[in-house]
Every structure is written in C-alpha cells, then in structure tokens.
Amino acid sequence: MNKILTVTALFCGLVLSASAQQNFKYQAALPKVDSTGFYRITLQPAFVAKAKADLSDVRIVDAKGNFIPYIQAGSLPQRNQKSFVLFNQIDARLSTDTGTTFIVENKTGLALDRLWIKLQNTAVQRKVNLVGSDDLKQWFAIQEEIPLQEAVVNSEGTYMQSLSFPASNYRYFKLLVNDKNKAPIKFLQAGIYTEYAATLNYAPISPVQLTRVDSNKTSYITLKLNDNYQVNKLHLNITAPKYFKRDVSVYQVIGRDKQLLSEAELNSAKGTDLLIAAKSNQLIIQINNGDNLPLTISSIDAYQSAESLISYLDDKQSYRLLTGDQSVQAPEYDLKFFADSIRDNTPQINHETVSQNAAYQTKQPAKAGRDYTVFIWIAIVVAAGLLLFLTLKMTKEVKKKAEE
Template sequence: MMKSRIGWLLGLLISVQAFGQEFAFEAPIAAVSDSGYYRIALSPELMGQAQIDLSDVRVYDHTGEEQAYLIRQESAVSTQSLFKEYEIIDKAYKEDAISHLIFSNPDKRPIDNVSFLVKNTEVKKRARLSGSDDQENWYVIKDNYLLHAMQSQEETSEMKMLNFPLSDYAYFKLEINDNWRLPINILKVGYYDRQRVKGLTTSFDCPIAWQKDTLKISSIKVIFPQPMYMEQLEFSLSGEDYYLRSASVKAKRNGIDRKKNPYEYFESLASFELNSNSENVVAFNGTVVQELLIEIDNRDNHPLKVESIKASFLSKYVVCELLPQMKYDLKLGNQSLRKPDYDLKAFASQIPNDIPRADHGAMVDIRPAEDPAVVSGFWGNKYLVWFVIAIVGFGLTYISLKMVKEIGGRA
C-alpha cells in the first residue's frame, strides 16, 4: 500500500514537472562547414521571447543532447592596437660592416617611436637612427642605441621598439654596427596605432502604425508583430531645418491589479531631446517590447514628421562548438529554467573573440495546440500547478518519514 502511494505521488510529480520544463520556441542553427567554435548571432525576435538574461536558452543536437555554450556581447567601444607597416625601400646587410635599413614615412607623420620585427637572436649591437627628406642629406636623430634581448620564448621572432625625439622626416634610416659579427634579420618595420572601435550592433526597422499631432503634442505609435528586444532608437525626421524638442519613449506593459484583473499601462523608457544638430539616438536599458509610444512636445512649433525609426542593440551571441555533420537547434521560452552551469565558462578566455559567425533560422513556436477547456482549467493556472508540486513534495516527505519510523519500530 505504501509503495503504491509513493508511486502515485512520484508519477504526479514527474508529470507536473514535465509540464513545467517544456520549451516554447526553437530555431535551427545554420549548418557549418568546419568543426570548431562559432558565435551564433541572436535575433531581436528570439531575444524577445527569451528571458531577459537569456537563462532559458539551450543548444541541442539532433539526438537531443544538450551542448555547453557561452553568452558573449559586443562592447559599446573597445580599443584596438593595430600594427601598421612602413614601406622598406632599401635594406643592405653587410658582414663585418655597417648594415642599414631605410623606410619611408610618406605622410611625414610626426613619430617618436618605431617598432621592428626581428628574427630571434642572442647578440648585442649598437645602432643609429637618422632622418632625411630627400635620401641624400641625412641628419642624426638618436645615436648609440643598444639592441639586445631580441628573442621570444613563444615565437621565432620578437618585436622591439625604439623611442626617439619627435620627428617628421619623409625617410628614416636605421644603421646597425655589424663589425666582427653577422647581421641580424629584420622582417618588418612599423608602428602601433591605437583605435577606438564601436561594437557591432543588430538593427531593425520599427513599423510606425500612426502619428497624431494634437494640442501641441505629436504622438507616434509603433507596433511590432511580435515582442522584440532593443537597447536604443534612432529617429529620422523632417518638417523643419532647425528644431530642438523634448520627447519621451514608453513601452506598453500588461499588469494585474489587486482584484486579479488584467490591465494595460505604458512604462517610461527614456526622456530625451530631438535636435537638428545631432544624430537623434536615444539609449535605454535593454528591454523587450511589442508596442511603443513616442511623444514629442512641439510647444508653439509646427509638428515634425517622423519618417522612420530604427531600433538596435549591441549584438549578442551564443558561443558553441559545432560539427559539420550534426544539426543543432536553439531552444528557449521556459520561465522555470535557471542559467546553466557549464565547465566551459572556466575556459572562456581560451576561446578567441574572432571565431567564425553562424546564424540561426526563423524561430518556430513548438508549444502544443491549446485546448481552451484545459487552459481554463487546472493546467491553465500556474499557481495551482506549483501548489500541487508543493503538496506532492510534502506528501513524499511525510511518507518517507513514516516509513523510516515503521522500519525503526520493527527493529
């Protein structure tokens, strides 16, 4: 009797949990040609149906095996150091003599350092740097350089930097004293240029349903066919050459009042200014919306015409190892899931940022067709479902304790 009770409770618990672990959507990942790690760019539609922290996103292969992954996001601005080569126009290596290397600075860019890539060597040499605008008259810039420690433990060549007084000659000549020694092998000469690079964004057009201009306020309604994720809006306007207007953007939300009745309201996302001298971009915390309301305060001015609105966000990726012979799907839409805890996160720094990109296909709703009678009954009430889970849990605990007590009494 006791075993049958436990079996019944376990069966009910498993069925209830299975109900709560279903995914609502899936999207196929495009096939890849080579094995390795890929960054799968997430669409605004997919992110519009996932949890805001993407905790419910999972990757499965066609056998149903869950795959470990990382979430990565573009940075708003990053700094990159790019090596830019100078053209070497003359290079002469002479054993037991003075070797030289001449490189051009065609834009006469003022520089105070130069880097050169040299094949590994374990020698010390003296060098001199001079400059010229015609390659005939040379003027010394810095003398008596000591070149040493020109070797790398990881590569067969080493990058060395020479610092010198700021100069803007069209040509520079590096002379190296190779008396009584073989010359060193210089492969490249150049400089590191630090550049600020904007992160890649995913952008899409906002469908404008209507614009109404009344009582000095212009109201613009945007309605998407499905929830979309966004982090900023960019406006294109016409009507006046010069304008400076206060504006706000709000998102339509659904709420439940104290009497459990549903209602709608608009949540403010940002207040901003529209300025004819600016790009008219407004940023806000990442959010999911299906309907937007933009209001522009015209004061005593003629209304502006909103020609288009573009939404965007810093691109986000699922980073995962993919095989060319395997099919994969992204699955999402399960509010009960937490962020997965994979070993892969401990090795995130070992996966480069410039791995190949893969895309996913259209998102498909995989929820079973809903029976209105069922939806309005037991399974349609998530609070009742979790209440039953709690009752089953307490029941199992009670039965287990009772069995332990009975076994102890028999002993």
C-alpha cells in the same frame, strides 16, 4: 547487473531530457557547421522576441537532446588592455537602496552594451540589477537579475567580469546587489574597452506601424510591433524643420501600464537616434514642441542591439536553439572559465526561422485539463522500482550462495 544499471540510467536520462525540452515553446534550427570548433551564433530579433528579457531561457540542444554549453559573446575577455577606460566611482547611495551599491560615471558619452567590473575574489553566488541615470536622481531599469560569476582560480586576489545589457548611453550606471542580509561583495572598479563601445551593431526590426496625435504643444507617436521585441535604438527620419531641439520621452506599454524608459533630446546638430532598453510590442514617443510646429517625421526605424552566443559545435551533430520557458534560470556552464581559448575571429552562423517546438506541442495538448507530466514521473518511478527490485533480488541470491 552493470548492464541493468546502465540501461535504467539511460532510460531515466532520456525521459528527463524530453521532459526538460517540452517546457520550451519555441525552437530555431542551426545550420550544420563545416568543421568542429567554436562558433558565434547570432540571435535574430524574431528569436529574442520569444525569449526572456535577460535571455536566461535560451538553450542549445543537440540531436540526442543534450544541452550544449555556451557563453554570451559579451563575456569574452579583451586582450588589448591599453584600450581600457576606467570609470570614476560616485558616492551617491540613496536611502532607498538595499544591499551593495556601486555607481560609476560614463564620461565618454558612448552608447554601451557591456560593462567590465573588477571584484575582489569571491566564491559566492549573487545577482545584480543594473540601472541608469543622467542626474543621479531618477533611475531607469536596464537589466535585472544578472548573475555574478565566481572567481576563477588565480593568485591575484581579484578578477574581471563582463556584464552584457541592452545598449544605453546614460551618464551614470548603478549596480544593485541584493545581499539578503549576507556579507557584501567588494566592487573595485568598472570601465569599458573602447573598441567594443565604438562599434555597436544593430539588427533591424520590422514591421513598425505608426500612429500620431499632435495636441497642446505635444506630439504623441505610438509604435506598434508584431511581437515583444527587444528594442535598443529608434531612429527618427525627420524631414522638417531644418533646425530643431526638442525634449523627448520614450515609454513602453505593457498591458495597461505605461513605463518611462528614457528622457532625451532630439537635436538636428547631434542626430536623431534614441537609445532605450525595451521589451515590448508597443512604444510611445512624447515630443515637447513648445511654441514650434510639430516635427515632420516620415518614418521611424527600430533596432535591436547585436546578441550572440558562442559555443563549441561538432560538425557531425545537428543543433537547435530553444527558448520560451519563463520558469528556468540562466545556466551555469564550465565554458565560462575557458573563454581565453576562443579566438577573436570566431566564425559566425545564423539560426533558421523560429517555429513552435514540436516537443512542447506534443506535451501541451489543446484539450483543457490534460497534463502528461504525471505519466513521465510514473515512468521514472517504474524504472526506479524495477531497479530496486532487481537489486534486492540480486542481493538475496548472493546472500543465499554465500550461506551455501
């Protein structure tokens, strides 16, 4: 009887695992690791382009089809508490805000790709939207639906969590929690570790196609990419004039809509980098020239801020990355509670070329109207029915022997 249960459970597990994997459109193989341990997996722009904006559909899977736990590298705790810079809290709640709001001021002027928040211990599940502003009036989206962790068991009554997001240099950051008529959670403070903020890394995106129109004291530059890349920095290579100071707006194009991402300044004395948080294949840069001649721009370089996962990998296993399932939510792994076990010098590996997930191609044939999901569930029902039949038969035989 135990063997029957084991075989049936294994069969159902394999079927469900295969069913889960078929929903991910893309994959990228990971190289075999030299020894078992924690590894930092760098996500290249070509892979991130296929994922959801918050990377919630990224999975690591082994050769047996099991999902492997990971945490985003930005969630690692910092050991040097002296480098922590506390941000001032701002009381500027708008009438349009709903739920819990928490606003802090970034006086450092540094570009940030993570924010550490301190909360009162809580065991509830909430999600937060992060927006940024330079004037406390006009707010721009940075990241949505960021899950807040539950408190780790401790005796302090408070805990810290890291929020990772595309690099942004807004002066103000606002956390918006949709409490849905539930009791609010309590934010205590927020800040950054300066050694992280000062050493942001970027990966180049290519190719970038440019078209330009100069009219009515304004320059419009359109950037076209060959995929929906995550773009966090634009570097404008300006060759003339020698001195300039121009207001600039950056938009992303999604379908027929044009969304304002950032309003900034191009200044010859401060550099020509524009920090944004975009997920698109088309961007528009609008430069206000006033009475000046248009800027001479030889090229524009696009970059994605560094994205990486940390996972415990076995040297006897082979692994793949999966992504491209818009229906899934961010996974919740126990590994987040053991982040202190991860060393600062974790070895880094890069995934291989992104390709179509073979399992997805098999389960999604080109012929319209064909859906194999029903056959999977039929197999599960048959297995469950077989188990029920064997169980009833076994019970009947046991009862018969007892009566004898």
